[in-house]
Amino acid sequence: MGSILILNGSPRAPRSNSKRYAALFSENCKARTAYFNISSKNHVELCSKLEEFSDLLLVFPLYADGIPVTLLNFLKTLEQNPPANKPNVSVLVNCGFLESRQNDVAVRMIGLFCRQNGYRFGSVLKIGSGEAILDTPFRLLVLWKIKKLAASIQSAKYCTLQTTMPLSKKMFLKASTAYWTNFGKRNGITKEQMETMQIEK
Numbered sequence: 405m406g407s408i409l410i411l412n413g414s415p416r417a418p419r420s421n422s423k424r425y426a427a428l429f430s431e432n433c434k435a436r437t438a439y440f441n442i443s444s445k446n447h448v449e450l451c452s453k454l455e456e457f458s459d460l461l462l463v464f465p466l467y468a469d470g471i472p473v474t475l476l477n478f479l480k481t482l483e484q485n486p487p488a489n490k491p492n493v494s495v496l497v498n499c500g501f502l503e504s505r506q507n508d509v510a511v512r513m514i515g516l517f518c519r520q521n522g523y524r525f526g527s528v529l530k531i532g533s534g535e536a537i538l539d540t541p542f543r544l545l546v547l548w549k550i551k552k553l554a555a556s557i558q559s560a561k562y563c564t565l566q567t568t569m570p571l572s573k574k575m576f577l578k579a580s581t582a583y584w585t586n587f588g589k590r591n592g593i594t595k596e597q598m599e600t601m602q603i604e605k
């Protein structure tokens with residue numbers, strides 16, 4: 405059985421949804437795993453760690469329909485510091501919107517990196533409603549797919565999986581608007597303030 409290095413590419417890795425997805429993966433994987441957050445200072449160290457693993461699992465959120473800059477910068481360093489034995493690269497990506505296919509472009513970005521740099525592309529799990537699903541009963545759908553993802557990487561029978569909350573767009577929009585409005589309220593911010601660019605300042 406191989407071994408899997410799990411790298412969290414979320415810009416808010418220490419308190420991210422990606423961290424929760426990665427933990428579920430480790431708990432449900434029979435192969436040896438090691439987990440690290442990607443930070444701006446540990447790129448070279450992570451590149452050298454890759455030598456010890458047969459597989460790399462990149463866990464990250466969708467940011468502006470693509471991969472977050474935290475992960476992009478790491479991949480740039482990896483391009484310059486490739487390990488002698490290249491692991492197979494799998495992806496666990498989550499996005500805020502309902503549709504798991506929103507993640508397709510980000511997955512293709514990793515696929516392109518693999519093709520251009522000589523890595524075998526492995527399995528993919530695309531999660532829609534990734535900000536919310538773990539705190540709902542639909543968490544079980546994620547767990548089921550994460551188990552399948554782990555089994556596929558362990559056996560090197562790579563596959564593409566997806567999951568999301570089984571809700572209509574209308575219901576999801578209603579529920580997520582209520583969630584974020586309450587979230588803002590708890591932090592002293594109104595819905596109107598959240599709808600302006602001032603929120604960035």
Ligand SMILES: Cc1cc2nc3c(=O)[nH]c(=O)nc-3n(C[C@H](O)[C@H](O)[C@H](O)COP(=O)(O)O)c2cc1C
Binds near residue numbers: 421422423466469534
């Ligand atoms: C700056 C930013 C950009 C985002 N862009 C998208 C996007 O294009 N599509 C989408 O579905 N979700 C988007 N999201 C939502 C995140 O993918 C979602 O909240 C995810 O659960 C965050 O995961 P993390 O906690 O692991 O970082 C964005 C979030 C942020 C903060």
